[in-house]
Amino acid sequence: MFSRYSLLPVLIPVATLFLAGGVAHAAPSNAQWQAINVQLTRDHILPRYQTLARNSTELAAATDMLCQQPEQLAAAQTAFHNTMDAWQGIQHVQFGPVEFLMRNFSMQFWPDKKNLTSKQLNELLSQEAAANLTPEYFRGASIAVKGLPALERLLFSDKYQTPYGCQLTAAIASNVATMSREIAEEWESQQLPRIDAAPDGEDYYEDSTEAATELMKALVEPVEVVRDLKLLRPLHKGANKAKPRRAESWRSERSLRNIQLNLAALAELYRGNGSTSVKELLTAEGEAALAYQIDTHFQQLDNQLSSIDKTLYLAVKDPADHATLKQVSDQMKILHRQLEEAMQKLNIQLGFNSRDGD
Structure with missing residues (x-):
């Protein structure tokens, strides 16, 4: 009868061949991941947030113009599409500055299963309060009325296209532009340094x-x-x-x-x-x-x-x-x-x- 120890000289070479055959690979190194992290942050994430900031600023300007010239509705709708294009192109990134103050949900509260956006927009429109058009109001407003879904309703429905409705549209667009600019700036000033410092293990990431x-x-x-x-x-x-x-x-x-x-x-x-x-x-x-x-x-x-x-x-x-x-x-x-x-x-x-x- 063979001793269990007598099999070791046979099993060790077999195991070595098994591993050498490509079944097991060493995990990618931190250096490999760091190269990918930096490339994706600098070439994918930052440019997309910068595009969102730029397009939403143009949307805010277009809605301001709309209130002065109602015939500019098509231009404002185009600016909305450009902003939504930019948002959809970076929506997959749900970490970092976009999480701060629930900006991700404030940018787009969806799905809205209880139709809160329409209900709360109707309430704002019925009040016609000047105080509800200020940046201070939107800092504490419901996420249902401070982002892109609310703008979509205002810009693509005739019933909302009133003088106060236009002012509300411009106020929400300004809020979206502010959030977009802050997210882009914070990615560059805060999140990018965290990515760069990740190999040291002394900052945000281990x-x-x-x-x-x-x-x-x-x-x-x-x-x-x-x-x-x-x-x-x-x-x-x-x-x-x-x-x-x-x-x-x-x-x-x-x-x-x-x-x-x-x-x-x-x-x-x-x-x-x-x-x-x-x-x-x-x-x-x-x-x-x-x-x-x-x-x-x-x-x-x-x-x-x-x-x-x-x-x-x-x-x-x-x-x-x-x-x-x-x-x-x-x-x-x-x-x-x-x-x-x-x-x-x-x-x-x-x-x-x-x-x-x-």
Whole structure:
């Protein structure tokens, strides 16, 4: 009978060969993550917040002009679309300065299941109080009336286009511009230094991997959020039972565009600048096939959404388009699962998902 110790000389070489065959890889180093963190912060996050600040400032100016020249409504609506484009392009980043004072919810309180925005807007309009148009008021106002959904109702509904309604529109637009500017400035002055200092482990982050974990949450979790809230809610149980008014931004007819912009932003976050990216890091870790599959899914989703030639409001009620959007939903589920797998391969522990149990 063999002693259990007599097997060790045989098992050790076998184990060595098993590991050398690519089954096990060392986790990416802090230096590798730091390169990605800096690249994504400087080239992805900061420019997008700066675009939001610039576009929202132009929106505030356009709504001011609207109150003087009502014929400028189309220009104000265009400025709203530009601002919403910018917001949708950075909405996936739900950490850092955007969390301070609940700015993320103040920018966009949605989904609004109890229609609080319309109810509270109607109350403000009925009061016609000058005190409700001041920056001081909006610092303590309900999140339902201080951001983009409130502006959408005011700019895309005839019943709100009154003299006081225009003044309220301008006041809310000014509040959005202020929040956007402050977020952009604080990312540059506060959050960027925290990212830069992550390798020292003496500031906000313990190390670069901890900082990377927040960025990777911004890559993975929004896929599920967009699928569940922006797509499945209006799709509901079928074309004949669709709920188009559950769609985000249906009044301004940009629900589908929002989803496309969300996914395009996530694709850029994944692809980075090519040589320094999550995609390349995954490939370097021996997961080239998975890296390619994720990249391909982003492209397929963009192609599928681009093939729909009507608004989401109409598409969810059309049997053929409903079927296409259901395929998009299925593809997003696969993409989310693959991104979670990628995080496991990269030894990133995403931890608690705030949407768990919703």
